[in-house]
Amino acid sequence: MPRHEFIVVNPDKCIGCELCETVCSFVHEGVFNPLHARIKRVRIEPIVNIALSCQKCEDPDCVNACPQKALEKSKKDGSIKVDEDKCTGCAYCIRACPFGAIALSTISGKVLICDLCESTEYEEPQCLELCPREAISLENVDQIAGEKRMDAVKRLLTDLVSE
Amino acid sequence: MTLEGYTQERININLDTGKIERTSLSEEFCTDYIGGYGFGAKILWDELKPGIDPLSPDNILIWAIGPYPGTILPTSSKYGLFAKSPLTNLFGMAISSGSIAQQARRAGHNCIVFYGKAEEPVYVMFDDGDIQIIPCEEAGIWGKGAWTTDEILKEHYNDQKLAVAAIGPAGEKLSKIGCVTNDRNRQAGRTGMGCVMGSKNLKALCFRGTKSIQIAKPKEFYEFGKELIKRSIGTATAKYRNYGTPDGLVPYNDMGMLGNYNFREGFFDKMENFSGQWLDENLIVKKVACSQCTVACDHLARVPKDHPKWAGATGSMDIENIYSLGSNCGHNDWFAIIKAITLCDDLGMDTISAGTTVAFGMECFEKGILKKDDVGYDLSFGNSEAVVQMIEDMGNRSTKAGDILADGSRAAAIKLGGNAMKYAMQVKGLEFPMFAIHGMSCFAVGSGVSIRGACHLRNGAYGLDAKGKFDRFGYDKPLERGKGIKDVEDEYCIIDSLIICKFTRGIYTSKEDHCTAYNLITGWDMNPEKLMVAGERIHNLAKCFNLREGATKADDYPPDRFFDEPPTRGPTKGVTLDRNGFASLLEGYYEVRGWDKEGIPTDKTLKRLGLDFCIGKLKTKGGKK
Numbered sequence: 001m002p003r004h005e006f007i008v009v010n011p012d013k014c015i016g017c018e019l020c021e022t023v024c025s026f027v028h029e030g031v032f033n034p035l036h037a038r039i040k041r042v043r044i045e046p047i048v049n050i051a052l053s054c055q056k057c058e059d060p061d062c063v064n065a066c067p068q069k070a071l072e073k074s075k076k077d078g079s080i081k082v083d084e085d086k087c088t089g090c091a092y093c094i095r096a097c098p099f100g101a102i103a104l105s106t107i108s109g110k111v112l113i114c115d116l117c118e119s120t121e122y123e124e125p126q127c128l129e130l131c132p133r134e135a136i137s138l139e140n141v142d143q144i145a146g147e148k149r150m151d152a153v154k155r156l157l158t159d160l161v162s163e
Numbered sequence: 164m165t166l167e168g169y170t171q172e173r174i175n176i177n178l179d180t181g182k183i184e185r186t187s188l189s190e191e192f193c194t195d196y197i198g199g200y201g202f203g204a205k206i207l208w209d210e211l212k213p214g215i216d217p218l219s220p221d222n223i224l225i226w227a228i229g230p231y232p233g234t235i236l237p238t239s240s241k242y243g244l245f246a247k248s249p250l251t252n253l254f255g256m257a258i259s260s261g262s263i264a265q266q267a268r269r270a271g272h273n274c275i276v277f278y279g280k281a282e283e284p285v286y287v288m289f290d291d292g293d294i295q296i297i298p299c300e301e302a303g304i305w306g307k308g309a310w311t312t313d314e315i316l317k318e319h320y321n322d323q324k325l326a327v328a329a330i331g332p333a334g335e336k337l338s339k340i341g342c343v344t345n346d347r348n349r350q351a352g353r354t355g356m357g358c359v360m361g362s363k364n365l366k367a368l369c370f371r372g373t374k375s376i377q378i379a380k381p382k383e384f385y386e387f388g389k390e391l392i393k394r395s396i397g398t399a400t401a402k403y404r405n406y407g408t409p410d411g412l413v414p415y416n417d418m419g420m421l422g423n424y425n426f427r428e429g430f431f432d433k434m435e436n437f438s439g440q441w442l443d444e445n446l447i448v449k450k451v452a453c454s455q456c457t458v459a460c461d462h463l464a465r466v467p468k469d470h471p472k473w474a475g476a477t478g479s480m481d482i483e484n485i486y487s488l489g490s491n492c493g494h495n496d497w498f499a500i501i502k503a504i505t506l507c508d509d510l511g512m513d514t515i516s517a518g519t520t521v522a523f524g525m526e527c528f529e530k531g532i533l534k535k536d537d538v539g540y541d542l543s544f545g546n547s548e549a550v551v552q553m554i555e556d557m558g559n560r561s562t563k564a565g566d567i568l569a570d571g572s573r574a575a576a577i578k579l580g581g582n583a584m585k586y587a588m589q590v591k592g593l594e595f596p597m598f599a600i601h602g603m604s605c606f607a608v609g610s611g612v613s614i615r616g617a618c619h620l621r622n623g624a625y626g627l628d629a630k631g632k633f634d635r636f637g638y639d640k641p642l643e644r645g646k647g648i649k650d651v652e653d654e655y656c657i658i659d660s661l662i663i664c665k666f667t668r669g670i671y672t673s674k675e676d677h678c679t680a681y682n683l684i685t686g687w688d689m690n691p692e693k694l695m696v697a698g699e700r701i702h703n704l705a706k707c708f709n710l711r712e713g714a715t716k717a718d719d720y721p722p723d724r725f726f727d728e729p730p731t732r733g734p735t736k737g738v739t740l741d742r743n744g745f746a747s748l749l750e751g752y753y754e755v756r757g758w759d760k761e762g763i764p765t766d767k768t769l770k771r772l773g774l775d776f777c778i779g780k781l782k783t784k785g786g787k788k
Contacts, residue, residue, distance in 0.1 A: 015459035017452035018262075019392070022235050026385065031375035032233050033269065034324075043323075045347050046463055046477045047449035106373060130235070130389065132396045132457035 003140035004078025006056040007039065007114060007125065013135035016041055016049030020127035020136060027120045029107060036105055038114040039127050051127075051136070054080060054101045054114040062113075065096035071113075080113045087111055167379040168230025168685040169193045170273040174294065176287065178363055179220065179279030183294050188274060194687055194697075195773065197660035198229025201701040202274050203245025203256060208704055208777070210276075213711050217249040217355075218337060218362040220280035226368065227274045229661040230685050232264035233376040233455075235388045237395040238664035240265040240454040242328075248354035249362070250339040250516070250571050251592035251616045253709045253718075255354035258659060259328070260453035261346030266326035269372025277363060286316070286329075286367035291374060299366050306332065308509035309344035316369055329367035330357040331511025333558045337361050339570040340516035340594075344508055348461050348479035349453060352513040354593060354615050355571075379686025387683055391670055395457040399669030404450070406439035407462040408482040413438045415482075415597070418629060419735030422599045423490035424544055425522040426588050426724055429599030430733020433495040442480060446497060458666050466498045473551075478504035483619075486597040487518025488554075492525060493544030500547075503554050510558030516571050519594035521553050523572040524564065526586040532579050537563040591616035591718050600725050602735040603628040603635050608748045609648050611719040612762075614705045620665060622652035638744030641751025649755050653698035660701060700772040703756075703764050707777040716762045719749060 021037035029036045039053035056078040063071040063080060070086035071093060073079070089109040094102045103112040116138070117125045128136045154161050171193060175184040188202075196205045203225045215221040224246045231239035242264040248255025270291045284299040299305040302319045304312045312329040327345060334341035334357030341357030342350045351357075360366070378384055402410050412434075415421045419429035431437065436445075442464060452459035466476040478501040488503040489495060507514045527533035528542040535541070539562055542549050556565025567575045572587035572594055588595045593616025600607045609624025610617045619625055627647050628635035657677065658665055671677050674691035681689045709718075721740070729737045750760055757768030766778050 015450060015452040015456075017456050017459065018265075018454045019235060019457065022233070022455060025375075026235065026381070029375070030381060031377055032235070033373075033375035035373055036375070043451075047451070049449075049451060107375070130392055132392065132452075133459075 001058070002078070003142050004056050005116075005138040005140050006078070007053045007116070007127070008137050008139045008144065009051045010135045010137070011048065011050040013133040014041075014049040014051060015133055015135075016043045017132065019130055019132065020051050023126045023130050027117060027122055027126045028112070029105070036103060036107065036112060038101075038103060038112050040100065040103070052099045052101050055099055056080070061096040061098060062093035062102060065092045067092060077116070077118075079115050079118070082111055082113055084108070084110050166190050166193060166685055166687060167377060169198070170268070170271050172271060173274045173276065174272065175276050175278065176294070176296070177278045178281040178285070178296070178365065181296055193230075194689070196701060197657065197697055198273075199227050199241070199243040199258065199662035200245070200256060200656060200659040200705075201697065202227040202660070203243055204254070204701050204704045204708065206274075206276060207245060207247070207254065208708050211247055214713075215247065217247040217252060217255070217359065220278075220363070222247050222359055222362065224277040224356070224359050224363060224365070225274065226277075228264045228268060228272075230681070231661060231663065232268040234378060234384070234684060235392065235455060236663070236680060236684070237391055237670065238453070238456045238458065238667045240456070241662040241664060242267065242351075243659065243662060244343060244351045244356040246356060246359040247712070248592075248615070249337075249358045250355040250573075253591055253616070253712050253714055254614050254705045255356060255359070256615055256659075257342065257351035257353045257356045258662060259343065259345055259349045259351040260456065260664060261349035262324065262326045262454045263328050263345050263368075263370060264662075265454045266324070266370040266372045269374050269376060270370055271372065271374055272370070277365065280362065281364040284335075284364045284366050286369060287365070288369045290371050304329070304366055305335065308332065309511045310347055310509045312367055313345075313347065316367065320369070320371070322371060324371075326370040327367055329511070330360045330365075331509055331558065333511040333569065334358055334361035335366070336560050336569070338512060338557065338560070339574060340513045340520065341511050342513045344511055346453065348451075348463070348508060350508060350513065352515065353618065355513075357511050378684045380683045384683035387679060391680070392457055394670035395667050397670075400458045400666060403458050403460040403666045406443045407450075407460055407480065409439035409442050409462075409480055409485055411439070411482050412485065415629070417734070419602055419730065419733040419738075420598050420625075420629065421490055422486055422595065422597050424493050425491060425519075425526045425586060426595065426599050426722075427728065428730045428732060429601055429735045430730065431490045431495075432732070433490070433493075435495065436497075437490070437495045439482075442497065446501070447480070448477070456664065458664070460666055464497070464501050466501050470498055472548075473498055473502040476502045476505045478502070479508070480504070481514075483597055484514035484518065487515045487594075488521070488550055489518075491519055491522040492547070492550045493522075494547040494550070496547035499551050503551050506551065506554045506558060510554070512554070512558055515596055516594040517554060517557060518550075519588055520557070520568050520572045520575065521550055523575065523586050523588065524553060524568050527579060527583055530586075532581050532583050533564055533567075537567075539564070585723065588722050588724065589617055590721055591714070593617050598625050599730070599735070600721060601730055601740060602738045604638055604740065604744065604748060605633055605635065605644055605648065607721055607725065607740050607745055608644070608752050611721050611749065612648070612752060614702070614709060617721070620655065622648050622655060624648045624651065626651070636738060638741060638748055641748050642755055644748055645752035645755035648752055652702055653695055656698035656701040657694055660697070696772065700774060703768065703772055703774055704777070706764060707769075707774065707781055710763060710781040716749075719762060720745075
């Protein structure tokens with residue numbers, strides 16, 4: 001099974017500025033409006049800040065939930081593709097997504113899902129490029145697990161690591 | 164010509180009748196007065212009856228933004244509140260950030276003016292274009308802290324991003340230092356705008372906007388915006404991002420500029436662990452940002468879990484509140500400072516004025532002017548627990564001393580009588596920010612002439628002293644110094660009108676940069692000359708407002724302490740301001756401004772700035788003090 005990259009946000013670095021949302025709506029829809037963003041900042045006062053977008057689940061609840069079969073997981077890059085002709089904006093996918101990562105456009109009435117800026121003129125995801133704290137990265141599950149392992153070993157074997 | 168950025172809609176809300184009226188802001192009004200501060204100054208001049216009681220329904224409260232909120236321009240989500248100040252009886256203004264401005268802008272709002280007084284406590288919900296005046300009773304928010312009010316309303320509307328600007332018990336009880344709190348740690352703090360809201364029975368403003376923001380030149384703006392974002396995470400803002408404004412504690416103290424013991428001193432005797440670095444490394448648990456801000460100056464410190472009284476209190480640290488609630492009250496107890504900050508923010512009191520008024524109370528206590536029976540405990544300098552307790556007593560007006568101090572140092576001094584006024588460290592009624600100005604001849608003038616009273620944000624004149632641009636102990640070059648102050652002051656008028664945050668002022672390398680951003684967003688053809696004249700116009704108009712309310716040259720003087728009582732230690736030991744020297748610098752500033760020797764703009768100056776309508780209206784009409 002190919003390992004697909006998706007947007008990962010580090011809550012330790014995220015300052016909650018919402019620039020990712022603002023930029024996302026601008027590069028995709030040409031306007032500034034977080035309602036049209038495919039990445040959403042979440043803040044729990046006083047100190048929790050993070051942003052969430054499509055996690056590219058292997059067996060996506062959103063795809064399974066769509067009564068119109070308008071969503072499809074791309075084999076190429078793992079993204080969830082929205083067939084705008086089929087999407088009726090019923091929002092069952094939004095209700096199914098465990099991360100709240102799907103938005104419903106108030107312009108087109110279709111759902112919006114992170115495409116890593118593939119549909120835009122920009123090569124790199126713009127939220128990632130503009131994040132002022134480099135809190136956003138593109139990673140796959142193996143990389144994430146690798147980092148976690150490294151962190152764990154550093155914690156567990158403090159003495160050896162520092163020598 | 165198009166004028167994007169602005170919605171050009173003005174909402175008038177009559178709280179007496181509940182009538183809501185929509186009018187438009189002309190292109191000329193928008194470009195002459197820019198937004199925020201400029202809008203507030205023009206509307207107050209045009210519509211506020213001179214000499215009114217600021218706590219009466221005759222006062223007008225203006226909420227205004229500029230053309231930027233909601234875009235990717237760094238630090239653009241800012242709003243201002245303007246009214247006649249109950250603290251100074253002069254021009255009142257306070258600016259805040261957070262999520263309010265961008266939500267309001269998406270809801271379509273640019274300028275909202277409140278008249279009269281609601282019959283019962285209300286809040287106003289701006290749900291896109293739908294505006295509802297709603298009794299507080301429904302959600303049960305009257306009497307609640309600003310933080311709790313925010314939580315209740317978010318819950319009520321089931322919207323965690325609902326933007327709420329609220330007053331706390333202090334504003335409800337008409338504390339003249341009452342502020343407006345939004346996004347928990349952001350305040351429209353100074354000059355008692357929360358008190359004005361309280362006087363109107365106006366508990367909170369809620370904003371939710373779903374409309375998209377379009378700008379004049381999206382493609383070019385995006386590239387320029389990216390460039391500004393890059394600059395905003397570079398060296399120009401490093402201080403604010405790293406150790407934050409508390410980074411200034413040690414260097415300012417080393418220059419004898421850190422106010423302590425109610426400004427008897429400028430060099431603090433308790434500097435152990437009292438630095439931005441120590442704070443950052445030991446107590447800061449998170450740095451958070453306002454909407455569309457890349458800087459994240461909001462550095463949150465937390466009292467440890469094992470603390471017996473204030474465990475878990477999490478407050479937003481800034482050099483100003485660290486000075487006012489800490490060094491100025493003669494202690495360096497971080498936990499007390501954190502707790503006091505959280506209380507001020509939740510009860511809804513300006514941290515600068517509140518802390519400096521507690522320091523005033525401490526000195527009055529020491530001198531026997533404020534009696535122990537009225538306080539209920541030992542309010543001596545250095546007693547950090549007493550600072551925390553007094554903040555609570557002031558915010559709730561729960562003791563006799565707390566009630567007296569709740570209206571700031573000048574009103575308290577009048578009530579206490581005797582020579583208490585000697586210890587009120589204020590200009591025009593507004594308490595001093597951090598700088599002890601015994602050895603700061605430029606900022607002595609800068610803080611004195613500041614439109615809203617003692618303030619570091621109307622002109623950055625402290626920088627002229629601290630950076631050695633002029634001899635800070637000397638009084639030479641009155642015209643050059645005057646120009647130095649005027650230039651920054653005019654620029655700050657622009658910044659406070661656009662409105663952007665002063666922490667990103669360094670990312671604009673020239674006036675052209677400001678014009679580029681303005682023009683790409685609005686589609687207008689602003690140039691540096693027009694922009695600076697607008698800044699000068701706005702400053703002069705606010706000055707005219709003060710003159711019409713009865714302000715005189717005497718109101719441009721800092722407190723006597725800085726002239727008469729030299730500090731006893733540090734680099735300013737034995738130093739005071741010189742009266743003659745100060746007078747010559749003040750007149751130099753007036754001259755550069757095109758004002759006469761009494762500080763009154765000449766007709767020629769007013770004409771040059773397009774303020775002909777002020778001519779002949781600057782005579783005092785009373786109503787002050």
